[in-house]
Amino acid sequence: MFFADIHTHALFGVDDGAKTEKDMLAMVKAEYEDGTRLMCLTPHFHPGYYGDNRAAVRSAFETLLHYAEDELPDLELCLGNELHYSQDCVSWLRNGDCKTINGTRYVLVDFSHNEEERVIVRGTEELLNAGYRPILAHVERYNALRRRNPLLARLRDNGALLQINTQTLVGEWGFGMRNRCMRLLEDGLVSFVASDCHDMKNRGPGLSKAYEMIVKKIDKGYANALCMNNAAEIVHADTDGKDTD
Numbered sequence: 001m002f003f004a005d006i007h008t009h010a011l012f013g014v015d016d017g018a019k020t021e022k023d024m025l026a027m028v029k030a031e032y033e034d035g036t037r038l039m040c041l042t043p044h045f046h047p048g049y050y051g052d053n054r055a056a057v058r059s060a061f062e063t064l065l066h067y068a069e070d071e072l073p074d075l076e077l078c079l080g081n082e083l084h085y086s087q088d089c090v091s092w093l094r095n096g097d098c099k100t101i102n103g104t105r106y107v108l109v110d111f112s113h114n115e116e117e118r119v120i121v122r123g124t125e126e127l128l129n130a131g132y133r134p135i136l137a138h139v140e141r142y143n144a145l146r147r148r149n150p151l152l153a154r155l156r157d158n159g160a161l162l163q164i165n166t167q168t169l170v171g172e173w174g175f176g177m178r179n180r181c182m183r184l185l186e187d188g189l190v191s192f193v194a195s196d197c198h199d200m201k202n203r204g205p206g207l208s209k210a211y212e213m214i215v216k217k218i219d220k221g222y223a224n225a226l227c228m229n230n231a232a233e234i235v236h237a238d239t240d241g242k243d244t245d
Contacts, residue, residue, distance in 0.1 A: 003034070003036040003208065005036050006042070006080070007163060010031075010064070010197060011024060011060040014044075014056045023199065024063075027199070028064065030205045031207075035207065035208050036205070036207060037076060038076045039078075041080070042108050044082050045083050049084065061077075080101040082108045083109045085109055085119075101234060105133050106237065107127065110138065111142060115144060140177055140181050141168075147183075149183065162190050164190050166193060168181055185214065191230050192230055
């Protein structure tokens with residue numbers, strides 16, 4: 001058994017995640033020791049907030065690849081971005097400035113926590129209409145979507161996918177947030193559980209605890225899909241978003 005994590009901020013010096021190379025390697029090693037064998041590095045992307053961090057991302061990723069090749073040879077690494085939604089986001093993706101998950105049509109996208117429902121819906125549909133498969137990052141955080149599971153089901157049926165964070169699921173952000181995650185899981189709306197790890201102190205890795213909770217509260221098959229199989233499937237999808245053989 002292994003875990004696959006499609007939302008991490010372990011690359012150092014590129015966003016609000018790992019600050020130093022030492023921090024990055026500690027986070028990746030912790031993921032590995034927790035059972036992760038497929039890890040997608042998804043630094044934030046929005047020029048207005050993080051500037052042009054593309055060169056720093058490439059450099060940090062190359063450093064990590066060399067480390068993993070020597071120390072963790074069975075760890076598969078891939079690259080993407082967490083796109084903060086903007087009206088310019090489709091052009092950023094088409095120009096290659098913002099990376100999809102491992103070069104596929106899947107794109108991890110987030111919105112401000114207090115964004116209006118209409119903006120989230122419009123942004124999701126805009127990405128779908130442009131041919132991308134948006135993955136709504138930490139969907140449990142969006143206050144406008146609280147108790148809006150029928151709307152989320154419609155977005156999912158149209159092609160969007162939903163991701164929740166390990167820390168919120170296991171209660172580290174409070175029972176209210178945990179309950180939001182549980183309602184999404186019970187309604188079968190979630191496609192991915194991911195760490196969204198930023199550091200080793202406050203927002204560390206750790207899919208195993210979330211996996212065990214889903215096995216206990218929901219179902220082992222669903223836990224396998226959320227923490228392993230679905231992520232592996234999209235990472236190895238072709239550029240049309242279809243599964244590879």
